[in-house]
Amino acid sequence: MTNKLSSAGKHVVVVGAGYAGLRAALQLDPQVRVTLIDPADHFTERVRLHETAAGRPDVTHPLRTLLQSTNVTHLRARVTLIDTGSARVHTEVGHTLDYHRLVYALGSRTAGLDVTGTSPERAYTAESAAELYKRLLDGSGALTVVGGGLTGIELATELAESHPGWKVHLATGGEIAPSVSAKGRSHIRSVLIDRGVRIEEGRHVGNPDDVDTDVVVWSASMVPNTELAVAAGLSTDNRHQIRVDSALRSLSHPEVYVAGDAAAVETPSSGPIRMACATALPLGAHAANSLVRDLRGQEPKPFRFSYQGQCMSLGRHDGLIQLVGKDDSPRDRIVTGKPAALIKEQVVRGTVRTIRMDARHPRASRLIPGAN
Numbered sequence: 001m002t003n004k005l006s007s008a009g010k011h012v013v014v015v016g017a018g019y020a021g022l023r024a025a026l027q028l029d030p031q032v033r034v035t036l037i038d039p040a041d042h043f044t045e046r047v048r049l050h051e052t053a054a055g056r057p058d059v060t061h062p063l064r065t066l067l068q069s070t071n072v073t074h075l076r077a078r079v080t081l082i083d084t085g086s087a088r089v090h091t092e093v094g095h096t097l098d099y100h101r102l103v104y105a106l107g108s109r110t111a112g113l114d115v116t117g118t119s120p121e122r123a124y125t126a127e128s129a130a131e132l133y134k135r136l137l138d139g140s141g142a143l144t145v146v147g148g149g150l151t152g153i154e155l156a157t158e159l160a161e162s163h164p165g166w167k168v169h170l171a172t173g174g175e176i177a178p179s180v181s182a183k184g185r186s187h188i189r190s191v192l193i194d195r196g197v198r199i200e201e202g203r204h205v206g207n208p209d210d211v212d213t214d215v216v217v218w219s220a221s222m223v224p225n226t227e228l229a230v231a232a233g234l235s236t237d238n239r240h241q242i243r244v245d246s247a248l249r250s251l252s253h254p255e256v257y258v259a260g261d262a263a264a265v266e267t268p269s270s271g272p273i274r275m276a277c278a279t280a281l282p283l284g285a286h287a288a289n290s291l292v293r294d295l296r297g298q299e300p301k302p303f304r305f306s307y308q309g310q311c312m313s314l315g316r317h318d319g320l321i322q323l324v325g326k327d328d329s330p331r332d333r334i335v336t337g338k339p340a341a342l343i344k345e346q347v348v349r350g351t352v353r354t355i356r357m358d359a360r361h362p363r364a365s366r367l368i369p370g371a372n
């Protein structure tokens with residue numbers, strides 16, 4: 001009872017309603033008063049943005065619906081300043097909100113796209129998938145995906161399958177899919193070739209004008225959205241992620257918790273945590289859990305995580321499930337073809353199911369293995 005009273009009435013501001021922020025907000029409710037700030041009125045399944053570029057159905061979910069059975073208040077605005085000195089958040093439209101604790105979950109974006117001098121109808125990223133879809137409907141020609149990581153490959157296969165009038169080229173600095181096994185890579189290569197994608201490995205592309213093509217889809221790497229954290233004085237590492245302790249508290253500002261792609265997290269079994277939806281969900285839940293324990297005067301528990309697999313779609317009818325060790329290193333075992341496509345689809349649906357479950361039964365969802 002005493003514990004409940006010490007967190008009740010406290011105000012927690014969660015910035016960012018992606019996988020990590022939304023999950024943290026839902027797990028915090030109703031133990032504290034929660035305001036969730038995000039400029040969008042919907043949650044975007046970012047892991048499906050390549051499907052948006054292919055013209056597949058909407059990948060967003062209204063926050064109003066997701067939050068309807070909760071006490072979480074959604075403030076539709078962009079955060080422009082975090083004043084850690086006065087524990088206050090400012091938005092671009094003039095709101096100021098005081099907080100007892102803050103959860104920073106602003107995610108990441110595609111990095112390294114220099115569009116200076118490039119026509120806006122020529123260069124796209126996953127974030128501009130809807131515009132890319134419109135552009136691809138408007139004719140046919142040559143399309144180059146820059147970046148041979150999992151996201152670039154998902155984009156290339158999906159676009160080749162859905163827009164057969166376009167000649168798709170995948171250019172990457174090293175070899176494709178460096179994170180998967182040789183067997184996995186060989187499967188990816190055969191699917192790309194089968195879909196008519198020209199693979200160019202060992203090709204460094206500095207900016208969109210370096211490639212002779214009609215449309216460039218830039219997917220070189222991701223960078224965390226931590227500019228507001230840096231401006232607020234939070235300590236970051238050399239990858240620009242916010243340095244946190246094992247409870248996910250900022251090392252420099254312990255009243256700020258960090259979850260998702262913005263956090264620099266490492267665990268003894270997994271090593272460094274990669275930016276992924278698969279990690280953002282458990283990080284969001286753990287940040288909420290630590291924060292409530294902290295407000296109740298209890299010591300937060302360390303974040304624990306072990307990898308199990310990397311899942312990727314290769315168009316709608318093929319995929320790759322790469323089984324990995326606890327530290328994300330690829331093992332020999334893979335699943336391919338239609339079974340892999342089905343598993344990947346179920347994994348992606350599972351993320352939204354977890355969020356819905358959090359909204360209705362936050363305690364029950366804490367019992368799902370791997371969800372926390």
Ligand SMILES: Cc1cc2nc3c(=O)[nH]c(=O)nc-3n(C[C@H](O)[C@H](O)[C@H](O)COP(=O)(O)OP(=O)(O)OC[C@H]3O[C@@H](n4cnc5c(N)ncnc54)[C@H](O)[C@@H]3O)c2cc1C
Nearest residue numbers: 016018019020046047079107126260261275276277278280
């Ligand atoms: C095409 C694609 C495919 C992917 N596939 C996979 C996959 O198969 N598996 C996997 O594990 N990962 C995948 N990822 C990576 C995954 O999407 C991210 O790692 C994940 O979205 C990170 O979650 P997050 O909550 O940290 O941030 P995000 O999901 O990026 O959410 C951040 C939120 O912050 C909000 N925000 C940003 N700035 C502000 C501001 N100033 N004020 C208020 N709100 C703000 C945004 O609107 C957004 O809602 C993929 C990514 C892409 C682009």
